[in-house]
Amino acid sequence: MTRPSRVVVVGDLITDVVAVLAGPLATGSDTGAAIRVVGGxxxxxxxxxxxxxxAPVTLVGAVGDDDAGRDRVAELERVGVECAVEVHRGVPTGTVIVLATGDERTMVTERGANLRLTTGHVERALAAPDAAHLHLSGYPLLDAASRPAGLAALAAARARGLTTSVDAASAAPLRRAGAAAFLSWVRDVDLLLVNADEAGVLAGGLDPEAQARALSVSARRVVVKR
Known part of the structure; x- marks a missing residue:
């Protein structure tokens, strides 16, 4: 029986500190919240x-040499994810503080060890004989420190004949990086995934179908998530 092909996912491991606010944020004072710490x-x-x-899946990323990093890897391994994770001393595992009110989420991020992801580590993981598809989170591309690893992942996948998908990640860092630059980095990927805000940054204030058509100049297929 033929074994299913492996998906290689490249991107961030994060500890999410989620605060669901009981009411409007009282800047400079106290706001009640339900707080939990989860892997993200x-x-x-x-x-x-x-x-x-x-499906067989490998996560390629980087964590700090700390309890948070070990916890994130253990959580993923328990649910069947193979982890090809670099451990970097002296740098913390990434953390996001999420302030949630209703349907809105505001995130304050320290990417930490995620910024130390190396090109060699990514290339070795993509050399797995059963690797068939690369899914790249956009976050490695959106920071200059991790961008070489993100670009190396796409180059290695193409060289080995893997199909590719990229999620555009988040509107604010996309805006900082610039639409033209990001679209040049992901040119010719098989699938580009964007939400409504990200599509607006990359393709302007068009309707979803028009945004998808505009973005299809850079990617073979585009999904605009609503």
Missing amino acids: GQAANTAAWIAAQG
Whole structure:
């Protein structure tokens, strides 16, 4: 029986500190909230979902040499994700503070060790003989420190004949990086995933179908998530 092909996911492992606010944020004072600490990161969440579908999946990323990093890796391994994770001393595992009110989420981010992801580590992971698809979180591309690893992932995948997908990640860092630059980095990917805000940054204030058509100049297929 043929073994299913492997998906290689490249991107962030993060500790999410989620505060669901009881009311409007009282700047400079106290606001009640329900607070929980959970594993997160766009790439880590995607890898966990793929594993839940029964597909072989490897997460490629970086953590600090700390309890948070060990916890994030252990959580993923428990749900069936193979972790190809670099450990960097002296740098903390990435953390996001999420302030949630109703349907809105505001995030304050320290990417930490995620910024130390190396090109060699990514290239070795993509050399796995059963690797068939690369899914790249956009976050590595959106910071100059991790961008070489993100670009190396796409180059290695193309060189090995893997299909590719990229999630555009988040509107604010996309805006800082610039639409033209980001679209040049992801040119010719097989699938580009964007939400409404990200599509607005990359393609302007068009309707979703028009945004997808505009973005299809850079990617073979585009999904605008609503």
